[in-house]
Amino acid sequence: MNGKLMIALFVLILGAYVALDSVFTVDERERVVVVQLGEIVGQNYPAGLHFKMPFIQSVVRFDDRILNLTEEIERVLTSENKNLSVDFFVKWRIADTVDFYLSNQGSEARARSLLTEIVENDLLAEFSKRTIRQAIDDDRNEIVAAVQVQSDQDAVDLGIEILDVRIMRLDLPDEVSESVYDRMRSERQEVIKTLRAQGDAAAQEIRADAERERTIILAEAYRESQEIRGEGDARAAEIYAEAYGRDGDFYAFMRSLEMYRNSVGGKDVLVLEPQGELFRYFNPDVSQ
Numbered sequence: 001m002n003g004k005l006m007i008a009l010f011v012l013i014l015g016a017y018v019a020l021d022s023v024f025t026v027d028e029r030e031r032v033v034v035v036q037l038g039e040i041v042g043q044n045y046p047a048g049l050h051f052k053m054p055f056i057q058s059v060v061r062f063d064d065r066i067l068n069l070t071e072e073i074e075r076v077l078t079s080e081n082k083n084l085s086v087d088f089f090v091k092w093r094i095a096d097t098v099d100f101y102l103s104n105q106g107s108e109a110r111a112r113s114l115l116t117e118i119v120e121n122d123l124l125a126e127f128s129k130r131t132i133r134q135a136i137d138d139d140r141n142e143i144v145a146a147v148q149v150q151s152d153q154d155a156v157d158l159g160i161e162i163l164d165v166r167i168m169r170l171d172l173p174d175e176v177s178e179s180v181y182d183r184m185r186s187e188r189q190e191v192i193k194t195l196r197a198q199g200d201a202a203a204q205e206i207r208a209d210a211e212r213e214r215t216i217i218l219a220e221a222y223r224e225s226q227e228i229r230g231e232g233d234a235r236a237a238e239i240y241a242e243a244y245g246r247d248g249d250f251y252a253f254m255r256s257l258e259m260y261r262n263s264v265g266g267k268d269v270l271v272l273e274p275q276g277e278l279f280r281y282f283n284p285d286v287s288q
Contacts, residue, residue, distance in 0.1 A: 022054045031062045031097045033106075043097050060106045066093050066163060071116050076127045078135060084127065085171040090119055091164040092155070099159030111158060118154045119165065122147045132172065133184075140167055 026032045026045045034042030036057045052059065069090040076084040092115060094100045104110035126143045127135055135143065144165045152162040 023049060023051055024059045025049050029063065029065055031064045031094060033060050033062075033097050033101055034058070035060055035101075040098055040101060060101060062094050062097060062100060062106070063108070064094065066091055069112055069115060069119075070168075071120070073120055073123060076124055078127055078130060078132050080131050082132050082172075084132065084135065085169075086123060086127070086167060087169040088119065088123065088165065088167050090115065090151075090162060090166075092160050092162050094159060095156075095161035096159035099157060101159070103158045111160065114158055115151075115155060115160060115162075119147065119151050119162075122150045122154070125150075136170060140170075143167070 024032070026047050028047040032043075032045045032050075033040050034045075034052050034057050036053070041057065042052070069092060071088060071090075073086045073088070076086050078084060100106075100111065104114060123143070126146050130139050130143070144167055148162055148165040151165065155162055
């Protein structure tokens with residue numbers, strides 16, 4: 001191979017390399033900045049093919065998707081100087097490519113480290129304002145809401161936007177957790193006793209009202225029954241008197257039949273004289 005051919009081949013290879021180093025592509029899932037001698041000379045490129053100066057300019061790529069960060073704080077002090085262990089996660093994204101690059105030299109790992117430090121400090125500050133009981137039961141949503149707002153403000157200089165902060169798990173030291181749970185159980189038992197006492201009092205009141213209404217209803221029913229019985233007795237007496245007035249002998253005969261029906265035919269033994277008044281309608285001599 002002669003010298004001219006070698007030169008031509010070298011020029012061709014160099015041209016191809018220059019051409020390849022002059023273009024770059026941007027994916028829809030990423031952000032890109034073009035850096036020249038440590039300074040950003042291009043940013044916010046749309047997805048597609050783009051050009052740059054070969055050799056002296058380089059392309060730095062960042063993920064444009066929502067990113068997750070999960071960490072654990074082994075020791076968090078509450079306002080009572082009690083220790084907690086907190087697991088949390090953060091959803092975040094790159095909001096400003098230039099600030100993100102300048103704050104961490106384009107290293108996502110360094111950005112995660114800085115972001116973790118920010119969120120941890122804000123969590124420590126919020127927990128230090130509250131007791132263990134408040135942190136566990138009542139104020140967890142308030143804690144994460146306050147941390148999200150504060151951390152988002154603190155992360156502005158990093159070019160990061162914090163979308164969400166959540167506490168996954170809160171752990172108490174063994175010596176603290178048992179006393180806290182005992183106190184919570186005791187408080188729940190007191191609530192149960194109070195509710196049960198209120199229920200018993202309400203039940204007694206309901207039973208007393210029901211008994212009072214029962215007594216009133218029975219009294220009213222007895223009074224009405226006596227009135228109806230009195231009216232019936234009066235009507236019966238009236239009917240008897242009317243019947244006796246029409247035919248005294250027939251009335252006496254019917255009364256005697258009624259007496260026979262009620263007294264004769266049972267298992268009891270009656271010893272009576274045949275000439276007695278009871279048999280007046282069976283004995284012609286007596287009836288005359």
